[in-house]
Amino acid sequence: MFSQFALHERLLKALAELNFVEPTPVQAAAIPPALEGYDLRVIARTGSGKTAAFVLPLLNGLIGDARPRVSIRALILLPTRELAQQTLKEVERFSQFTFIKSGLVTGGENFKVQAALLRKVPDILIGTPGRLLEHLNAGHLDLRDVEVLVLDEADRMLDMGFAEDVQRLVESCANRRQTLLFSATTGGSGLREIVAKVLREPRHLMLNAVGELSETTRQQIVTADDPAHKERLVHWLLENETYRKAIVFTNTRAQADRLYGHLVAVGHKAFVLHGEKDQKDRKLAIERLRQGGARVLVATDVAARGLDVDGLDLVINFDMPRSGDEYVHRVGRTGRAGAEGLAVSLICHNDWNLMSSVERYLKQRFERRVIKELKGSYQGPKSLKASGKAAGTKKKKTDDGKGGKKPAAKAAPRRKPAGPALVSQDGLAPLKRRTPAPE
Template identity: 40%
Template sequence: MTDQHVSDTHFASFDLPDPVRQGLTDAGFTHCTPIQGLALPPALEGKDVAGQAQTGTGKTAAFLITVFTHLLRHPAPEQRRPNQVRALILAPTRELAIQIHKDAMVLGSHTGLTLGLAYGGTDYEKQRKQLSDGVDILIGTPGRIIDYFKQKVFDLRQAQTLVLDEADRMFDLGFIKDVRFLLRRMPPPTERQSMLFSATLSWRVMELAYEHMNNPAKVQTQDEQVTAERVRQAIYYPANDQKIPLLLGLMRKLGPERSMVFVNTKHGAEKVTAWLEGNGIRVALLSGDVPQRKRQSLLAKFEQSEYQVLVATDVAARGLHIPDVSHVFNFDLPQSGEDYVHRIGRTGRAGAEGDAISFACEDFAFHLPEIEEYIGFKIDSEMTDHAILATDLEPPKRRQRKPSSGPPRGRSGGRSGSSSGPGKQPRARQRSDQESTAGSQAAKPQGEPSGEGNGKPPRRRRRRKPRQEGPATPS
């Protein structure tokens, strides 16, 4: 197979500022990828670009090179205030924003341009102070950026460049209104350079491009497939109770050093993680409710091979660039073709080869026709041979719940009357106390109202209505 990841175009053939060339040298980049070779010529001329690019094809370097070059050759106006950013790069997920910032630190290390990073989940005051002090390039997710913008922490009126990365995902995650809000607060399209990259240039993405960009040049590689060309895809048809034995059997047979397993729900991901842990596999779990700091720590340990397997829900399907992921397992088939493409895009990155293995089980097999229609071909099927199924499996260990440190609580969430005694004993004791109090009040003489003298309101008695013997006559 010929190498489709790099082209014959050298970065040296472009007219780039010296600081940008030094950054490329530091990153070890010499040849362009196909999308870089197509996007850079019009972008370096100052034109707007809308590019179709799959994850892992080098689009990040394409727009970073353009942004650095544009800012270096078009100095900021003298009236610019420190908190007015010069470039805005929007990403749909925190992981992607962090990855773009990481790449920008390398490629822009000699430019003297300051970088800001804003994303939700952590470091609120730290990020706020960084932006108020002033940055040249702001990278982040729409929600956190809008939060700071509405507080007037930074200003977009002097923005010279704009980048929308994975624009299709902005629609999927419901961020498109936030994106439009920010674009309307920037200089008009004719007064800035804009770039948009998306896995698919659908009509809704192109509508966004034509509305907020200045006649963008549309670029996409001629031989680009919806899925990565170097990813070998296969599908099995197991029964529901065969999925765990099949997964562990394939892992033992294939022996991947670094792999990812995608599950549709958090509960399912926890179950798969427990089975893998119980059978001697170092595994980490990544789901939507994992705090940001812990998420970054898990990903770092996964990259350093402290974990062999990363079990994840779709929160990890996009924006993660983890090198050397050799296998992706779709334990559950996703509900859409786009999610399938981005899941298997975690392997076969940067020109490497990879394997994507999916399970079409009883619950999710009906998603397969839509996925195959989206990717444009039929996935090769494999037999669920009993010889592959792992048989000597250790069941997952039950996790013991920690005993509650405080007194038991009632159904309403408040503390019960006593701090001792298990179960519903305090509630029962409280009822008996009320009954004894009522009995003592009933034993009082009739001349003494119940409740007086002990701080309690008098007890009201329900009056019975007189029984009417016949129809009432008007008076």
């Protein structure tokens, strides 16, 4: 029960109004030490309730009687506009019975309008690093009085190249009393460096191991011959799977646009979302998906973080993501808050090694699936069982039929190797070198 936490009565009233009763595991673990003022580093899967886990303690520390706002008291940094917008909505919901005001600053919006918002000095400022740094450099932003700094999806911010921007903003919040860092993955050396620099004697909370991510989601692979074959598989899945809403992920904007055009041409209600779309189009795509005007969103990884849509229960990886962390965040769009989900990755010969590396990263083996109507010729690299004795070659008899043994055959003369050995794409099975036919 949220009532067990030392939260202000106005926050408990908002939670009751929103029908929040039982805290999720990440909320139960993070809220008490955050209320006590500890710096936290929290790793928890997407859809686990991380936003409330930092917003409620933050609000609790800022709550009080109405007073003139003279400084920004809390800063929340996020990697994408969509996640920042979603976080603003959550802050406003939880603070509805308080005098706390929030503001949003992200790229893609009018710079002068944002400067006017900053002159009103919101208590909580939510934004993306690049645009916040622009306002800082322009003299519109003063972070000296920030009390609480939150880095949400910190690993993603570093992946997107925001390390220097984040460091500059952190340094501008030099007088803060608390820093909360949340992520869905452990990240790499860059994240460890940020943790060492910005957190002071932190509490480390790891709510799930990497292999436990998306445990309510079935994860499958379907092999394909080429991109055109993948397009037919996407169409078949969208026509035959039972789902309410779906996202199809590609690695490039060009492929996203091509696939979107293909789906619209065959009658699917779809939208496309990628970095070249302006803010108006991005908002429209997400709102249509949320409201049911479209059932399918084709997107690059710009949508892999911060997109929380009710009823999103199918994710298709048209292209295999380039890292295990990206796979986790894509698949995390479905199977949220304990709901059932399905993730299908389409695998060509050039995707197999990526897929295998993701399996090793997650310490899982994805379910192999065959769609009979569209079964292609590529079924994955040859395994060890496909050659030699392991392929089921029967052992030759060694007796002569009369109880005696046949003399051992003379060993064939060794041939000089024709060149370096060839191995299959999974690095395991040796491949036979073909001898050219005589001309």
